[in-house]
Amino acid sequence: MKELQEYSTFQLALRNGQDKPEIWIAYNGLIYDVTESRLWQRGQHYEHWAGQDLTAELKDAPHTQAVFERFKVIGVLVSK
Numbered sequence: 001m002k003e004l005q006e007y008s009t010f011q012l013a014l015r016n017g018q019d020k021p022e023i024w025i026a027y028n029g030l031i032y033d034v035t036e037s038r039l040w041q042r043g044q045h046y047e048h049w050a051g052q053d054l055t056a057e058l059k060d061a062p063h064t065q066a067v068f069e070r071f072k073v074i075g076v077l078v079s080k
């Protein structure tokens with residue numbers, strides 16, 4: 001199995017929908033590319049922002065983690 005690329009919180013933060021064209025969010029250690037989602041345009045999703053680890057915030061959502069199923073995992077989040 002191919003190892004997933006590692007990204008730091010700093011690299012994730014640049015994919016917040018403002019600084020770079022890609023829009024990424026982290027959930028449970030994995031980074032998802034949500035650039036194509038019309039619900040994450042400019043990195044904003046209701047009162048949540050991309051470019052961060054949103055694991056703890058899923059409890060505020062009206063949906064489960066099943067929303068991630070259609071997105072590609074592009075890497076793992078590492079703290080450096």
Ligand code: HEM
Pocket residue numbers: 025027034036037038039040045046047048054055057058059060061062063067068070
């Ligand atoms: C106030 C909190 C939130 C609200 C009101 C909200 C609302 C919604 C709604 C209405 C949808 C589309 C319908 C559905 O799939 O159920 C959706 C999709 C989604 N949400 Fe949330 N959400 C919230 C928080 C979050 C958080 C914290 C995350 C990340 C941990 C998240 C990640 C996603 C993703 C990845 C999708 C799929 C987008 C797509 O398919 O294009 N949401 N959300």
